[in-house]
Structure formats: C-alpha cells, structure tokens
Amino acid sequence: MSATTNPALLPMLILIAAPRGWGAMRVAQERYVSVMSWVEHVRAGRLIGNLLTERTAAQEVRIHSVGPFLLSRYERMAESAEAEQERLASSKAVTEWVAAALSGVAMAVTYGIMFWLIMGGHMSLAVAGTAVIAVRSGSASLGALVMNVNQLHEESLYVRDHSRFLDEATRRTIPSGGDPVPARVRQVTLDQVTYRYPDRADPALDEVSLTLPMGSVTAVVGENGSGKSTLMKLLSGLLLPQVGTVRWGDAEVASLDRSQLFDRVALLTQDFQRWPVTAAMNIRIGRPAHEAGPEDLRPSVDYASAGPVVAKLPDGLQSLLARVFRGASELSGGEWQKIGLARTHWRSSTAAAEGVLIVDEPTSALDPQAEIAAFDRIRRLASPDLAVVLVTHRMSGVRHADRIYVLHQGRLAEQGSHQELMAARGRYAAMFDAQAAQYAPAPTVPHPAPPTVVDPA
Ligand SMILES: Nc1ncnc2c1ncn2[C@@H]1O[C@H](COP(=O)(O)OP(=O)(O)O)[C@@H](O)[C@H]1O
Ligand SMILES: [Mg+2]
Structure with a gap:
C-alpha cells in the first residue's frame, strides 16, 4: 500500500x-x-x-x-x-x-x-x-x-x-481508638441530648437530660415509639447524639474508645439474639472471651431460674438450641427469656469495672408471675459498681425504681419517684392507673347494660 x-x-x-x-x-x-x-x-x-x-x-x-x-x-x-x-x-x-x-x-x-x-x-x-x-x-x-x-x-x-x-x-463505622474510659465512674449522664435518625424529619429524642448513678435502678417508661430504645443506644455508645453530650463520669462518649465503652455495658433487649449454639454457649456468649466450664455458669443459671428449663433439655446445658440441626431442641419464648437473663447475669458478673446494665422491655414473653420475679431479679443485679436502666411499659415493674423518667414523643415529660409521680397525677399516674385497672377484680368490671330500644318513629 x-x-x-x-x-x-x-x-x-x-x-x-x-x-x-x-x-x-x-x-x-x-x-x-x-x-x-x-x-x-x-x-x-x-x-x-x-x-x-x-x-x-x-x-x-x-x-x-x-x-x-x-x-x-x-x-x-x-x-x-x-x-x-x-x-x-x-x-x-x-x-x-x-x-x-x-x-x-x-x-x-x-x-x-x-x-x-x-x-x-x-x-x-x-x-x-x-x-x-x-x-x-x-x-x-x-x-x-x-x-x-x-x-x-x-x-x-x-x-x-x-x-x-x-x-x-x-x-x-464506629471509629477504633480514643481516650480510655475512666476506671472510676460514679454516674453516666445525658445532657440536653437530641438524636434524629437520618431518614426522619422529627428527632427521636429531643433535648433529654438524665443521670444514672452507680448502684441505682432507673426506669424509663413511655408509649411505643417515644424514644426509649434510642435513649438506650445513646447510653451504650452505639449512637452519638447530634446535639448535647453523653458523659461517663467527666469523659464525653464521643472522644472515648468505644470498644472499651462497650466492654462496660451489659444489654438485655426484647429481641436479644437466640444464638444457634448450645444452651451453655448461649449464656457464655454474653462475654465470649471469658473461659467457663458448666459449673462456672451455674450461678447465672440459678439467678435466672433457668434450672428447670435446662433440666428439661436432653443434654442439659450441652443441648443444642438450633432447630436447623438434627436432634437439636427448641425453647419457648419465656424459656428463652430466662436464658437471656442468665446471659446478662454472666456478663455483669464477669465485668472488670463499673458499668451500665441496660434492660429494654425484657419481660414481654414472661407470664405475670415470672415477670414480677424477673423485675425483682433485675433490681437485685444493681450493685455499687452497676447502674441499672430498666425500660418497660409494664408499670408494675417500675414502682420500686429509684428514679423514673417518662418519655413522650422523644421529650422528657416527667421524672421522679413512683410516689412523686403518682401524686403529680400526670402522664405516669394515668398510665399506672390504666394498667392497674386491667388487673382489677372481676366485679368492678361493669356489665354491659341491656340495649335500649329507641322508637324510630
Ligand atoms: N433505625 C431507625 N431508623 C429510623 N427511625 C427509627 C429507627 N429506630 C427507631 N426509629 C424511630 O424513632 C422513634 C423512637 O423509636 P424507639 O426509640 O425505638 O421507641 P421505643 O423504644 O420507645 O418504642 C420511632 O418513631 C421510630 O420509628
Ligand atoms: Mg423500644
């Protein structure tokens, strides 16, 4: 070419x-x-x-x-x-x-x-x-x-x-590293905390302030969607507030090493994880790095009254609680809740320093008797080294709390002891009375009146 x-x-x-x-x-x-x-x-x-x-x-x-x-x-x-x-x-x-x-x-x-x-x-x-x-x-x-x-x-x-x-x-992602969490913490405080989820117009929590002293039991009540669980996520360091501060002692959570912070938090929620492992591991997994034999778990099992549950299982604590495998066992919702409680006890009892125990609607699957017992037990977990926060809409469980906070649409509506809040005749008293009425003896329930026939003419 x-x-x-x-x-x-x-x-x-x-x-x-x-x-x-x-x-x-x-x-x-x-x-x-x-x-x-x-x-x-x-x-x-x-x-x-x-x-x-x-x-x-x-x-x-x-x-x-x-x-x-x-x-x-x-x-x-x-x-x-x-x-x-x-x-x-x-x-x-x-x-x-x-x-x-x-x-x-x-x-x-x-x-x-x-x-x-x-x-x-x-x-x-x-x-x-x-x-x-x-x-x-x-x-x-x-x-x-x-x-x-x-x-x-x-x-x-x-x-x-x-x-x-x-x-x-x-x-x-939650950043790694940060300031060490102070060894001695006398209280955890929320100061004018506001948190809004990214896809929401209204804040889930709006300028909320509260204090959790070590050795005390604090209750948080409020209707569904009032921001209780969001408050718990902020307390535990899972979320950081957009406005206001969360402090452990004098240290602000935003600057703290979050993995150290998590180490100081024990959590029991309504939808706690039902791990597909043995019953023993389901308890031990509350602090998996801590080695334990079956005997070490015994106090946690006893604490949660989970003894009869474990006794019913074919291999006791070694029974596999995962129905996807052949020969594994299944527990009822309430039985699971006891295992969850035992796990929380295990975590708290193996804690090395002061911390916070967050219990978010823990008793929903329990029968009334078991519920009273569970609240009682949760209160007993309180020690000088532990601040217990109890979130629930079962008012019977909160009356013995040291301090009660009432949330309404993300804002703090009322606070005080049971007696103070009842005397104030506000939102708390109304919720308490409404639930008490449900348990009122039968004769006080009015019988429906016979229908009156109105002449249409
Ligand atoms: N992950 C989320 N993303 C967006 N909105 C959320 C999320 N979690 C909760 N919310 C909203 O925040 C408000 C408070 O929720 P929550 O704290 O779970 O209430 P409570 O525990 O009192 O029932 C609700 O309106 C809820 O719909
Ligand atoms: Mg909730």
Whole structure:
C-alpha cells in the first residue's frame, strides 16, 4: 500500500468502528440502569422465596393461607421482571441494528473511496487488494478493542458503586481508638441530648437530660415509639447524639474508645439474639472471651431460674438450641427469656469495672408471675459498681425504681419517684392507673347494660 493511501483510510477505519462502540456503550448503560432500578425487585423476590420456606413463617403460611398469596405475588413479580428483560432485549436489538447499519454505511463509503482512487489512477489494483484486507482486519481488531474498552467501562460503573459503598462504610463505622474510659465512674449522664435518625424529619429524642448513678435502678417508661430504645443506644455508645453530650463520669462518649465503652455495658433487649449454639454457649456468649466450664455458669443459671428449663433439655446445658440441626431442641419464648437473663447475669458478673446494665422491655414473653420475679431479679443485679436502666411499659415493674423518667414523643415529660409521680397525677399516674385497672377484680368490671330500644318513629 502506498504511503499516500494510508492516511485517507485510517479515519474510515475509525468511522467503521465508532458506531459499534457507541452501540455497545449504550447497551451497557441501559443494562446498568436496569440492574440498579431492579435490584430491590430481585431482592424482594428472594425474600418471598425465603418466607415461603422459613420455619418461623410456617405457621402463618399454612393457617392463614399466606402461601398461595405470596406465590401469586411472586408470580406477578416474575412476570414484570420478564417484561423488563424483554424491553432490554428489544432495545438492545434496535441499538445494535442502528450501530451495524451505520458501520455498514462507513464500510461502503470506504470501498467507494477506494474504487474512486483506483478509477482515478491514484491507487494500483494490487495496493487496493492489500488495502481491502487491511481494512477488514483493521476494523475487526478495532472492533475487538472497542468491545474490550466498553467492557472495562461497564465494569467501572460497578467498581464506582463499590468504592462509593466503601467510603460510606468508612464514614459510618464506629471509629477504633480514643481516650480510655475512666476506671472510676460514679454516674453516666445525658445532657440536653437530641438524636434524629437520618431518614426522619422529627428527632427521636429531643433535648433529654438524665443521670444514672452507680448502684441505682432507673426506669424509663413511655408509649411505643417515644424514644426509649434510642435513649438506650445513646447510653451504650452505639449512637452519638447530634446535639448535647453523653458523659461517663467527666469523659464525653464521643472522644472515648468505644470498644472499651462497650466492654462496660451489659444489654438485655426484647429481641436479644437466640444464638444457634448450645444452651451453655448461649449464656457464655454474653462475654465470649471469658473461659467457663458448666459449673462456672451455674450461678447465672440459678439467678435466672433457668434450672428447670435446662433440666428439661436432653443434654442439659450441652443441648443444642438450633432447630436447623438434627436432634437439636427448641425453647419457648419465656424459656428463652430466662436464658437471656442468665446471659446478662454472666456478663455483669464477669465485668472488670463499673458499668451500665441496660434492660429494654425484657419481660414481654414472661407470664405475670415470672415477670414480677424477673423485675425483682433485675433490681437485685444493681450493685455499687452497676447502674441499672430498666425500660418497660409494664408499670408494675417500675414502682420500686429509684428514679423514673417518662418519655413522650422523644421529650422528657416527667421524672421522679413512683410516689412523686403518682401524686403529680400526670402522664405516669394515668398510665399506672390504666394498667392497674386491667388487673382489677372481676366485679368492678361493669356489665354491659341491656340495649335500649329507641322508637324510630
Ligand atoms: N433505625 C431507625 N431508623 C429510623 N427511625 C427509627 C429507627 N429506630 C427507631 N426509629 C424511630 O424513632 C422513634 C423512637 O423509636 P424507639 O426509640 O425505638 O421507641 P421505643 O423504644 O420507645 O418504642 C420511632 O418513631 C421510630 O420509628
Ligand atoms: Mg423500644
């Protein structure tokens, strides 16, 4: 090929490859947008699949006929996903058709130019033959290059998402390191604390101040959603307030080494984890780094009155509490709660320094007698080295607390001892009376009056 024909054919090669590059890029973009907007749909589909086979859902799936209902939802979701795949495929076909057509036109123009060069005597037939081969192999190689570049582009879209995710994770993760938590802490205080969840307009806690002295029992009451659990997350250092301060002694939580802080907190919540391990490990896991034999756990088992529960198990403390395995045992909700209480005792009794015990609605699955006993026990955990915080809406459990705080819509509505709050006849007294009335002896419940017939005329 003569040197003069080379430069004329080079731009044509690019014109042949460019439409294919554009097409591939467009298809990749469209695929990416589709994946992104359908990802929740795909997850929901998997979720439904799991719900249909999960043990915890089995009762309602059968008795409430949730099975066919979920299946019909699943079918509808599968149909809409299929429609989206069809839309993607036809859009891809159109794009590729346009790209191929443009590329074909460029190829035709290239051959046209060569024909014109030959006719004009600017190019010999031999050179033209070589040029045809060069154009064909050149455009094929360029096509492959475009495809590879495009694949890189498509992958980079996901890599970009991944690095955004990593940045976000770094931003949110609890930082390691910080000041040591003071060894002697006489009290934990919240000072004008406000916390708003990122996706909420109203704060879950609004300018709340309270003090938890070591050796005392503090109760926090309030209706559902009043901010009690949020308060506990702030106390334990899981969350940091946006406004105000949480202090352990004189040290502000925001500057403290959070892992040291967690070490000083014991937690028992309503939805405490039911670990799929042995009963013994379910207790020991309250402080897993602390070695323990079955005898070491005995005081915790006794403390929680979990002895009869363990005695019923086929291998005692060594019984596996994970129904997913053959031969494992299952406990009832109330029995689990006793194991949870034993775990909390184990954690508190192996604590090396002063700390806080947070108990958040612990008795919901207990029968009334067991509930009274559990509150009693939780109070007994209070020691000079421990501040106990009891969150509950069962008013019977709070009357013996040293101090009671009443939360209402994220704000501190009332505080005082049981007697003071009852005398104030406010929100607390109303809640207490309402619950006391539920347990009132039968004769005080009024019988419905016989219906009076009103003459319509
Ligand atoms: N993780 C969360 N993200 C967003 N909002 C939340 C979250 N947890 C709780 N909330 C909201 O904060 C408010 C207080 O919740 P919470 O502290 O759990 O109340 P309580 O324990 O008193 O029932 C509620 O309106 C609840 O919907
Ligand atoms: Mg709660």
